[in-house]
Every structure is written in C-alpha cells, then in structure tokens.
Amino acid sequence: MDDLQLLREMRSDVGSAPPAALARGRKSLMSRISHSSPKEAQPTLRPIRLRRRLLFASAAAALIAGGVVVADVVRPGAPGATADAAEVLNNAAAVTIRTTDPVLAPGQYLKIETKELTASGAQTSDGDQVNWQETTGGQVYIPANRDEEWVWHREPRVPVESASAKAKALAAEMAATMQRMPEGQPPVVGIVRAKGGAFYGNDPVAIIGTPLKDANELPKDPRALLDVIYERTKGAGKNPGSEAFVTIADGLRTGVVPAGLRAALYKAAALIPGVTLSDRRATIDGRTGTAIGIPSPDGAERTEIIIDPESGLVIGEQSVLLKDYPGSPAGTVVGWTSVRTSVVDSAP
Template identity: 65%
Template sequence: MQLLREMRSDIGSAPPATLARGRNKLMASIDASSRPEAAARTHELAKVSPFRVRRRILMVSAAAALLVGGIVAAEVVLPNQPGATAEAAEILNNAAAATIQTSDPIVGPGQYLKIETTAVYSSGSVAADGTQDAWLDKTGGQVYVPADRNGEWVWNREERVPLEPVSDAAKADAVQRQKKDQGRPAGQPSIVGIQRAPGGAFYGNKPTVIIGTPLTEAGSLPRDPRALLNLIQERTKGAGPSPEMEALITIADGLRTGVVPADLRAALYKAAALIPGVAVVDKQATLNGKTGVAIGIQSPDGGGRQEIIIDPATGLMIGERNVSLKATADFPAGTATSWTSVQTSVVNSAP
C-alpha cells in the first residue's frame, strides 16, 4: 500500500496504526478462508466457474485496500479483460504514447492541412451470358482543410481506373464510369475533380470521427479506452462480419481521416488494444511505399482480415487494408482486395 500511495504524491501516507489494523484484519480473513469449511466452499465455487473464484479473491483484496489505505486501485485489483494479444497491445499502446509525444501539425492562417490518400478497391462485372469478371481499381485524392475548420474545405477527387493487367470488362467499366460522370446534369456534383464545401460537408455530409459524432464534436468522445470501445460497439451493433472486426474497421475509419486530434488518436489505439482477436500480422508491412507494423483481425469465417498499419516511431497510421485469406475464382489468397494509404502535410494554398 505504501508503494501504491507513492504513485499518488498528492495523497498522504496512511498512519502506521491504520496499516497495522488493516493488515491484522486481512490476515484474519486469510486464516478464516483456510479452514475446512472455507476450502469446501471454494471447491464448490470452482465447480460452477473458475472465474467466480478469482473474482471473489479480487473483491476481498479490493476491500482490504480500501480499509487499509482509503483508496481503490482499480487497475491493480480488477481481473484482466480479454483483448488483443500481448504483442499487439504493446505496439498499440506504444503507438498511443508516440502519438501524444508527436504534436499535431500546426496550420497557420491562410494555410491548409493537406490529407492525401491513395486507395485500391475491388470491382466486378457480369456479362450478358452470366460470365463474371473481377479486378482492382486504383483511385486517390487530396483534401485541403483550412486553419479555420469552419471555412471552405477543398477536395480533389481522382478518377477510379483499373490496375494493370486489366481485362476488357475492366476497361469497358472504366469508360462507362467516365461517360456517366461527364454526362451529369448541370448542378449535379461530379464524382471526380474539385469539390468545395464549408466545414467539409461534401455532398451535404459533415465529416465524422466515428459513426454518430461529427468532427466538430470530437471533444465529446470519451478518452478512456474502455468507454470509447463500448461506445463504438454500441453504435455499430449488428454491423459487419463480427462486433470485434467492425470495431477495428470503425477505428481505422476514424484514424484515416487525418484530422483526429492526438489525444483521441491515442485513445483509439488503446481501444483497439482491448478488442479480442486483434494481433500483429506483419512487422514489415509495406503500403504505398511506406513500411510499418500491421495489426489485424480475422473475419469469423477465416476468409479475410482487416488491418491497420502503424508507423511505430510516430504513432501515425500509414493506412489500412483488407486481405483475402482464401483463394477465390478472382484473387489468390493473400491479395489485398482493398487498401488506403494516408499522408498529411501543411501547405500554403489549395486548388
């Protein structure tokens, strides 16, 4: 208890007499639990659930701590909650620490935060005779966020074009997309080229941090990792292949925006460390020319894996990707059927 109190320098030490009384009561409780009837009760509890025995012991320890020192050290006495593997949790927590130490870029008056993304998505088509074809498309864009985030944001959207090698169906699909975009009625927004919107509300949609919370209300989100994860799982209930996978996808979506403040990015990393099934899948993952550590979670059927790739030195997210773990008629096992890389910088002008 003295060691625990030394961690909180603003709280005085308990008097020796108080410590002695608490120790005596605790030892008396231990002595009582060693009697035959107590041992028999513990044996009966073990038949029901081994977790109940551990929880009971921890509750006794918590009560003793309260009696002796007048404080509750919750992180010390509560049972370990299931979460990411120890290796993944260490990397995510280290990334959170690095994120706090790495200050957010300073955007001065007249300047912009430039968020550049490169993305790949899978596409497909079905011919009149029922023949199916699939391929990968590449696209990208740059978002310019003004120093005053209520000001005009600029988004340069690039065309979505098939990657090489491509089939005739892929080429035809790309041509049709371009014709459709060029033939839009006057006043209807294009899907490529320069887009402008006050406060980043492109196509009438405000930028969000996580589902249900716009960027302007990022300060309202909890910074406690467990509370943040609970909120994410509540808002994504019933979505995605599994609650755990959907939670990681939601965290990746938030980090990918490039505008999440450092303290919230740190909380998102720590929340990811609490998700069961999250593990390190590649310590040298390269995405769009940058290398980092890939943290991922498999889908329940084992057919795919969602990953986030982190630069462990800075805590910045390099990007995210979805990898097919089973071969299909269109893609071999190990294919990244979708991925997005993110890079931020400060610039003096926007298109």
C-alpha cells in the same frame, strides 16, 4: 512514383481479387454517388467495390444518432488483443500523446493525400460477371479555420494494367455514367468544394455518429470509447469486434482526428478480441510500418491498419486474404489505401 509505375507494381505484386471478396463489397456499391438520380444509375451494370466506410461525405454516418445506451452494448467476453498487438497499439498511443498536431497559420492547409487499390466489377446485361482491380486517389485540403471552405480533389478510377479489355470497357462505361450528375450537383471526379468539409451535404465525422467538430466530446477512457463504438455499430455485422476495429481504422486513417482521440482509439483497439499483430515490417506505398489486423467474420480476409511507430500515425490500411482462391493465394493483398499528411500553403 508516377501513375504508370504504380500500376505496373500493382500488376506484379497483387493478384486479382477473388469473387468472394468482391461480393462482400456489393452492398456499399456506389456510396459516393448516392445523389445521382435513379434513372441515371446503371440499369445493366452492377458495379462492385471492396471498400471500407468513408468518413468524408458519409451519408450513413449522418443518420446515426449520437445517444449511447451502455447497458445494451454487446461486448465480446474474451480478453482483448494479443499481447504483442496490444503492446504496439499502446506504444502508438503513447507516441501520439507526445506528438503535437500540426499547427496551421492563416492561409495554410492540412493536406490529406490518399492512394487506393480496390476491387471492382460489373454484371453486363447478358449476365456475365467481370471483375477487376482499379486505382484511384485524392487530396483533401483542410483550412486552418475548419469552418471555412475545404477542397477535395477526387481522381478518376483507373483499371490496373492487367485488367482485361472487357473490364476496361465496362469501367469506362461506369465512369461515363458517374459523370452524368444532375445539374447543380457536385462532381464525383475533379474538384469539390464545401464549407466546413460538408461534402455532398454531410459533415465530416470523427467516428461514426460524431461530427469532427465534436470529436473532443467523445470519451477518452478506452473502455468507455469502445462501448460507444460497440453501441453505434450494433447489428452492422456478424462480429462486433470486427465492426469496431473497422470503425476505429476509419477514424485513424482520416488524418484529422485530434491526438487525444487518436490515442484513445489505439487503446480501445487493444481491448478488442481477435486483434493481432500481423507484420512488423509491412510496406504500403513505399513506406514501412507495423500491421495490426482482425479477421473478417467468415475468416476469408484480414483488415489491417499500418502504423508508423515513430509518429504514431496510421500510414495505410489493407485487406489480406486468409484463404486461397484461384489465382489469389492466402496472403494476397486485395485492396489497400495509403495516407500521407502534410501542411501546404495553397489549395486548388
């Protein structure tokens, strides 16, 4: 699928993001360019991103301590996921255990390719709020020896074809600002290289608080693993279950978490109250899988992971409105990320 076709499909299939959904992403604004100087940040533009936590180059993850005090965990008291959702998740875990992780020969790379549709916006100097949707993508190349240099090709953020002229102008201004990185700092668009995957100075993590290199040290017992996640996300949101589910989704969609931990994460998700099966034939970026999700604390949208039942891999993630908004009825997909994993012989 070429870029133009992708944009056209987004224009016809996805409505504009509502202000309420955009506002929820305000706090995570510009997390990927946190190394730019304060003077170079936009004084009159206030960009907004509807984005989930990122496991590559996540500054927040680097600040989380690894210790766990299980006695202090806030564990929801209700039963776990619905029966049909738990069945899908436990089946995915079983398939994952039977599936061998890719084995790379020297010189080969594990390629993790993502495409995204996100909500964005900016407030102009005269106070006008302009919202739009935009696409982006990227490819991470992970060497056979993970201590060696990783390569991240970061694509620019492009407003969808249906965005207004004003939105496109603001997006261009934001993009220009993002390019003005301090001398010696890696770019936010283009090729970024980092030994061991430590992009922007932060090691890649398996789940929040645990570096990828220590993934096998996490408990494989689903309840114990979920307790760890509850502890590390305590106070991050109004609903511990929702925060835990998003954390699990973040780990699963990286494509680099070892099979044993992936299986445990699926089983842990099956223990979270409020997790439901939302669509047995959900399509994202041309591929079809089973969607499992949980509502946001305010009931406005549902975060879903889409699982390929044949491989046990997460092939994408999306946010779906649960309430009607002007121009965006309930059921509208307001943002999505697709993930494809392959083995290649070279990197840029």
